[in-house]
Amino acid sequence: MKEVYTDHDLARLGYFKTVLDEADIPNLIRHESLYNLAVPFAVMPSLCVRDDEDYDRALELLRSHAESPPVTGADWLCASCGEAVPASFDSCWKCGAVRAEV
Numbered sequence: 759m760k761e762v763y764t765d766h767d768l769a770r771l772g773y774f775k776t777v778l779d780e781a782d783i784p785n786l787i788r789h790e791s792l793y794n795l796a797v798p799f800a801v802m803p804s805l806c807v808r809d810d811e812d813y814d815r816a817l818e819l820l821r822s823h824a825e826s827p828p829v830t831g832a833d834w835l836c837a838s839c840g841e842a843v844p845a846s847f848d849s850c851w852k853c854g855a856v857r858a859e860v
């Protein structure tokens with residue numbers, strides 16, 4: 759397992775996770791629950807690839823997406839938890855609720 763990206767911003771991590779998912783790169787977000795529990799800045803959540811051999815490809819993907827974030831519309835608000843979710847998401851990154859209407 760290798761860490762490819764670390765950020766306080768879980769929305770951004772969630773977005774990058776989607777990027778890796780779409781590329782069929784096995785991945786996971788580490789420390790997410792710990793971070794939510796309460797030790798701000800002690801442990802940063804991070805996005806990791808499960809297979810080290812995917813590392814270079816993952817980095818390349820994330821880099822290209824970071825430089826040109828897709829603009830597919832405005833953020834939408836989750837009906838379940840009220841979180842602002844990037845337009846490219848079909849479900850809430852935070853609570854997993856499916857987007858109500860488009």
Ligand SMILES: [Zn+2]
Nearest residue numbers: 836839850853
């Ligand atoms: Zn939600």
